[in-house]
Amino acid sequence: MKAWLLWGALALPAAAQLAVRGDSVYTMDGPPLRDGVVLIRDGKIERAGAAREVAIPAGYRTLRARVVTPGLIDAHATVGLSGWLNQPHDQEHVDRSAPVQPELRAIDAYDPRERLVEYLRGFGITTVHTGHGPGALVSGQTMVVKTAGRTVEEAVVVPEAMIMVTLGGQGLESGAKAPGTRGKAAAMLRGELIRAQEYAGKREKAEAGKEPARDLRLDVLARVLRGELPLLVTAHKAYDIMTALRLQKEFGFRLVLDGAAESYLVLDAVKAAGVPVIIHPAMLRTWGEAENLSRETAATLKAAGIPLAMQSGFESYVPKTRVVLFEAAIAVKHGLRFEDALAALTIDAARILGVDRRLGSLAAGKDADLALYDGDPFEYATHCTGVVINGQVVSDTPR
Amino acid sequence: MKVWWLGLAACLGLQAQGSSLVFRGARLIPVSGPEVPEGTLVVEGGKIRAAGAASGIQVPPGARVIDVRGKTIMPGLVDTHSHIGAPAGADASAPIQPDVRILDSLNVRAASLQKARSGGLTTVNIMPGSGHLLSGQTLYLKLREGKTVEDLLIQLPGGRVAGGMKMANGTNSRRAAPFPGTRGKSAALVREQFIKAQEYRAKLQQAGEDESKKPPRDLRMEGLVEVLDGQRVVHFHTHRHDDILTVLRLRQEFGFKLVLQHVSDAWLVAPEIARAGVASSLVLLDSPGGKIEAKDINFGNAAALERAGARFGFHTDDSVTDSRLFLRIAALAVRAGCSRQKALEGLTLAGAEMLELQDRIGSLAPGKDADFVILSGDPFSVYTHVEQTWVEGRKVFDRADPKDRLYQTGGYGASHDEADHSELHGEAEAGR
Numbered sequence: 008m009k010a011w012l013l014w015g016a017l018a019l020p021a022a023a024q025l026a027v028r029g030d031s032v033y034t035m036d037g038p039p040l041r042d043g044v045v046l047i048r049d050g051k052i053e054r055a056g057a058a059r060e061v062a063i064p065a066g067y068r069t070l071r072a073r074v075v076t077p078g079l080i081d082a083h084a085t086v087g088l089s090g091w092l093n094q095p096h097d098q099e100h101v102d103r104s105a106p107v108q109p110e111l112r113a114i115d116a117y118d119p120r121e122r123l124v125e126y127l128r129g130f131g132i133t134t135v136h137t138g139h140g141p142g143a144l145v146s147g148q149t150m151v152v153k154t155a156g157r158t159v160e161e162a163v164v165v166p167e168a169m170i171m172v173t174l175g176g177q178g179l180e181s182g183a184k185a186p187g188t189r190g191k192a193a194a195m196l197r198g199e200l201i202r203a204q205e206y207a208g209k210r211e212k213a214e215a216g217k218e219p220a221r222d223l224r225l226d227v228l229a230r231v232l233r234g235e236l237p238l239l240v241t242a243h244k245a246y247d248i249m250t251a252l253r254l255q256k257e258f259g260f261r262l263v264l265d266g267a268a269e270s271y272l273v274l275d276a277v278k279a280a281g282v283p284v285i286i287h288p289a290m291l292r293t294w295g296e297a298e299n300l301s302r303e304t305a306a307t308l309k310a311a312g313i314p315l316a317m318q319s320g321f322e323s324y325v326p327k328t329r330v331v332l333f334e335a336a337i338a339v340k341h342g343l344r345f346e347d348a349l350a351a352l353t354i355d356a357a358r359i360l361g362v363d364r365r366l367g368s369l370a371a372g373k374d375a376d377l378a379l380y381d382g383d384p385f386e387y388a389t390h391c392t393g394v395v396i397n398g399q400v401v402s403d404t405p406r
Numbered sequence: 407m408k409v410w411w412l413g414l415a416a417c418l419g420l421q422a423q424g425s426s427l428v429f430r431g432a433r434l435i436p437v438s439g440p441e442v443p444e445g446t447l448v449v450e451g452g453k454i455r456a457a458g459a460a461s462g463i464q465v466p467p468g469a470r471v472i473d474v475r476g477k478t479i480m481p482g483l484v485d486t487h488s489h490i491g492a493p494a495g496a497d498a499s500a501p502i503q504p505d506v507r508i509l510d511s512l513n514v515r516a517a518s519l520q521k522a523r524s525g526g527l528t529t530v531n532i533m534p535g536s537g538h539l540l541s542g543q544t545l546y547l548k549l550r551e552g553k554t555v556e557d558l559l560i561q562l563p564g565g566r567v568a569g570g571m572k573m574a575n576g577t578n579s580r581r582a583a584p585f586p587g588t589r590g591k592s593a594a595l596v597r598e599q600f601i602k603a604q605e606y607r608a609k610l611q612q613a614g615e616d617e618s619k620k621p622p623r624d625l626r627m628e629g630l631v632e633v634l635d636g637q638r639v640v641h642f643h644t645h646r647h648d649d650i651l652t653v654l655r656l657r658q659e660f661g662f663k664l665v666l667q668h669v670s671d672a673w674l675v676a677p678e679i680a681r682a683g684v685a686s687s688l689v690l691l692d693s694p695g696g697k698i699e700a701k702d703i704n705f706g707n708a709a710a711l712e713r714a715g716a717r718f719g720f721h722t723d724d725s726v727t728d729s730r731l732f733l734r735i736a737a738l739a740v741r742a743g744c745s746r747q748k749a750l751e752g753l754t755l756a757g758a759e760m761l762e763l764q765d766r767i768g769s770l771a772p773g774k775d776a777d778f779v780i781l782s783g784d785p786f787s788v789y790t791h792v793e794q795t796w797v798e799g800r801k802v803f804d805r806a807d808p809k810d811r812l813y814q815t816g817g818y819g820a821s822h823d824e825a826d827h828s829e830l831h832g833e834a835e836a837g838r
Contacts, residue, residue, distance in 0.1 A: 091695035126693055272818065290692075292725055298821035325696030325726060333692055336788050337731070341815055387737030387788050 024048055025398055026063040027377055029075030033346070034369040035354040045075065047375040050398035055369045070393055070400070074384055076349060077369050078133025078376030078396060080356035081331040082285045082316035083239065083265055085140040087117040087124050087152070093327055097121075100140035100321065102147070106178075106186060107199055109170045109231070110223035111147030113138030117159045119152070123328045127319070128154035129406040130332050131378025131391045134164065136360050140321040141173040141241040141266070144192050145199070148227070149239060151360055153376070155396040164362055169239040169263060170231055172196070175247040175296050193250055200258050203228035237261035243268040243287070243296040252280045263359060265318070268300035271307050283314035283359045288329045289337035291320065305335075305351070306342035315347075316356035336385035348385065381405070426450045426466040427799065431475030434458070435785065437754045438769035447479055449776040452798035457770040480750070480785055481769050482528025482777030482797065483732050484757030486687040487641065487667050487721035490518035490729060495534020495542030495572065501585045502599050504571065504629030506542035508532055512555045514547075516823045517813065522729035523549050523803040524814035526779035526792040529560075529758070529767055531721075536574040536643040539586065539596050543629060544570040544641060546761050548777070550797050560763065568763065570665075571633050574643035575652060576699050593652055600660045603630035639663040639762065641687070645699035647671035654682045665760045667721070670703035676714035685717040685760050688752075689727060690738045708736075708752065709743035718748075719756035730792075730814060737786040750785065 025047040032043030034055050044061040046053040054061060063069055090097025099116040102108060117137070118124075127135065133154055139147030149168045156162030172178070174193075179186055186192035207229035210218045230236045240251040243266045255262040264270065264284045268291075270277055277284065289302045301307075308315050317338070319329040335348045343351075357367025365374050378384070379393035394402040427449040434445035436457055446463045448456040456463045465471065494511040496503035512532065522530060528549050534541035546568040547558040560568035575592050579585060586592040606627040613619035632638045640662045642653045650669060657664045666672075666686040672679060679686060688711075694703050711718040720735045722728065727735060736749040744752075758768025766775050776799040783790035792814070795803035804810050812820045 092698055092701060093696050094698070123693060123695065269818075290728060290731065292728075293816060293821045294725070299816070299818045301815055301817040301820075303815050303817070322696065325700055326691040326693040327696035328693045330692050340788050340791075385788055387734055387786055388741045390741065 024064075024067045025375070025395065025400070026067040026069045027072070027075055027379065027393075027395065028058060028063075028069060029072045029379070031073065032075040032369070033077070033349055035077055035350060036368040036370040039346075043075070045369050045375075045377065047377075047395070047398045050375055052369050052371050052373050052375050054371055070379060070395075072379035072392055073382055074380040075369075076131070076378050076380070076384060077353040077367055078378050078394070079131050079332055079352045080316070080360070080367065081127065081132050081135040081137075081319050082356040082359060083149075083318035083320060084127075084135045084137040084328065084331075085321040086127060086135055086319065086328050087119065087121045087137050088113065089140060089321060089327070090118065091122045091327055093324070100138075100146070101142040103143065106143055106180060106184070107145040107195065108143070108147055108224070109145050109227040111139055112167065113148050113150040114159050114163060114166050117150070117152065117162075119156050119159055119162045124154050127328065127330060128394055128396075129391060129402050129404065130330050131380070131384065131394055132331060133376040133378065133394065133396050134362075134366055135319075136168060136356075138168070139171045141171065141177050142321070144173060144178045144186055144195060146171045146173065148236075151362055153396055155399070155401045164365065165360070167236060168360060169237045170227065172238050172240045172251075174240055174242040174250055175244055177241065177296070189247070189250070193254065196254060197257070199224075199228060200232065200254075200260075203232055207232060231260050232258060234259075234261050237263050239263045239265050239285075241265040243300075245269040245272040247296075248273055249276065252276055252282070255280065255282070266297070266320070268297040268304070271301060271304050274307065274311050274313075277308075278311050278313055283316065284308055285316045285318050285359065286338075288318060288320050288331075288334040289341065290329065290334060302337055302341035305338035305348075306344075309343060309347050309351075314355060314359055315351045316359045317348075317351050332384060332391075336387070339385045345383075345385070426455070426469035428465050428469045428471045429474045429479060429780075430460065430471055431473055432477040432479045432780065434770060435478060435480040435750060436770035437481055437750050438771050444475070445479075447770065447778070449796075449799045452776055452800075454770055454772055454774050454776050454778075456772055474780060477793065478781040478783060478785065478790075479770070479778055480781065481754040482767065482779055482795065483526045483753050484719070484755075484761065484763075484768060485522070485527050485530045485722050485724070485729065485732060486665065486719055486757045486760050487689070488522070488527075488530045488532055488724045488729065489535070490522050490530065490724050491516045491532060492518070493532050493534055493545075496538045496540070501538050501579060501581075501595060502540040503538060503542055503626070504540055504599075504633070505625035506534065508534055508542060508545045508569070509555060509559075509567065512545065513823060514552055514555050514558055517821050518724065518729070519549060520803075520810075520813045521820075522724065523795050524792060524805075524810060525728070525730035525732050526781075526795050527722075527729055527732060528777035528779075528795060528797045528802075529761070529763065531570065531641065531761055533570075533572045533641060536572075536578040537581070538574060539579050539592055540571065540573045540599070542572060543638070544572050546570070546763065548775075548797055549795075549802060551800065551802050566637065568761065570639040570641045570761070571629065572641050572643070576643070576645050576649045577697070578643070589649070589652070593656065596656060597659070599626075599630060600634070600656075603627050603634055604660075607631045607634055633662045634660065636663050639665055639760070641665050641667050643667045645670040645703075647674040649699075650675050651678060654678065654684065657682070657684070668723070669707065670700050672707040672718075673704065673710035674702070676710040676716060679711065680714040680716035685719070685756070686711055687719050687721045687757070687760060688735075688739075689721055689723045690735050691727070705738045705742035708739035708749065712744055712748050717756060717759070719752040719760060721757075733785050733790070733792075734788075737788075740786055746786070753785075
């Protein structure tokens, strides 16, 4: 037994014990540390504190940086499903055979070796909430993964995170296919949720062995109605945001607003509903339904006390993925406070995604995911100099 | 008497430009010379009269002095590749259309122009798209306030209007016939047309002044003859390393003036580009991919060209990247190892050279057009805002003006073109 334990300890990679020392360490678990140290043991945060109080034990490899933050969280992406080359063979984010497909799982479509996953990681992004993207009324599931791991099983944090819904033009079909209008889209969504209510009721009340046959789609929607899976609703126009809030009121599901370009027009309603917002990329192109986006909206939402996270979103052309760090930088340029932006990229995102017990801050016991920078992370010419995931250095090439 | 009247008319017409403006106390980045910590910029008649240390500059009597302490002033930004104003060049009828002019398609009241002003842009090369081997004549514009495209043109000596020619190779121009289906065919079609243009030009030269011997006018050939004669620079969209070399080969054969555009694989063939002595206009994308030809693009292209000794600058390709964040493109180049000076040149003087306008724009030098930007801080900091943009001595953007600020930050109505339906509707009602 003892020998087995010893063997287990030795099997851990040599760099498992790590100390990261930074001129500024933003733990997001208390005020920033000036000359701080983070000790990492067996993939977890052991302790974070001022260098004068935290001695680095012998045998720990020490990394140094000007600025240290928790690994960044991209709160909504399609990376790993919507691939680098943008050819039919590497685009897995929307299936167009039917408008409502909540049963499509992200884990069955994610390529952990996708080049853009590695690309994002190089800038300090250690976790992405990715999966089926906007572009169909209900396009499928999302999941939370680390940006390291050879298989999705190694990478995954939450295999089924949210159900992706698109309201507004992007979620509509062309020709005679439904939904062709906003009214139809809302009617279809209500119809599906009511069917799921009835299905769940029948299965609960039925005698053993006499339950209605399992329906993958309704199984998932029943979990939405039970509050186990939030709906992630992409809506840019103010009236589409109101539709999302209206449906949430009717069915009581957990709602996360996504995109929300015109949320500044209906700020009171969003706040009253108590829903978090994963704001559109600050550099999203001002086209179509996002044409009225303001780069100040992140700051506006934060000032209103609305829970806020950041995203890279989905891009159909170039750049194939946005970098959430760069998007946050532009929000900071337009009035979001430095530490609020950092919170939106770390602890606040972790809370919205329901992973804050494991991720989002450098608190003892949490996963040792860290990003190291040679200056203000939001500055254009600052480099990410190191990335640690689960206590392993996964990148040390300055980017 | 006649002369006196003329003089008066000139004074009245140029009142705003006639009096001197003095910007005092800002850090000056002339680009063509060393930075001045607290400098003075004197503007007169739409031109820069002086720029430098306060001690060496006499403030003209009666000048309006503007205190810009704490600010940074640099030359107006020159964007060598943009699609603002909804330009529409060649149509789907043929792959090579040198007769088509962007001049005839532009909406200068588009919100995209005001957004570009809010990003500090003062000169832009507006181009047709890349879905053709040759998609038409580009237009170099000054972003003056104006209601018609004529208000924004750059007139050249001899009555021509400044502009280049847009060409492309690679995948964008590959379509069903009559478009090419392969790279080999693309180059063959281009060579065929250039050879025709050479023959057309030879006939014109042989005819001399004899009108009866001239070939019938051919607008397509005339466009290509302007290219062969060096009156139009070719702006050649090209991504992949071998496509870049194909462009250099065509230039070798036909001798046209050339700016390589995009040049995503520049880092792979930087020595070849340097040896050819050709300038590159780069766009930097936040990630690689999105299209196969851009799979290897990276922030290091500028640094690679700099190391090889090649000339380069930057462009927005708006709306591929946003004119309001043009400074950011150069800052990302610095992130990947480009020198600060070359990055600054790449936004200004290098672009001016690519448009052959370096005698008029691109630096804060006496005698040049008074095109400049007032920044709140360092040009390469994310925290810096463009506060004001000036074109030929007139302010065209002011962040302190809420209407202007809307274009810079975005918000409700910021993307509505000035001549949108509501306004047209109003005009129609007024006419009833």
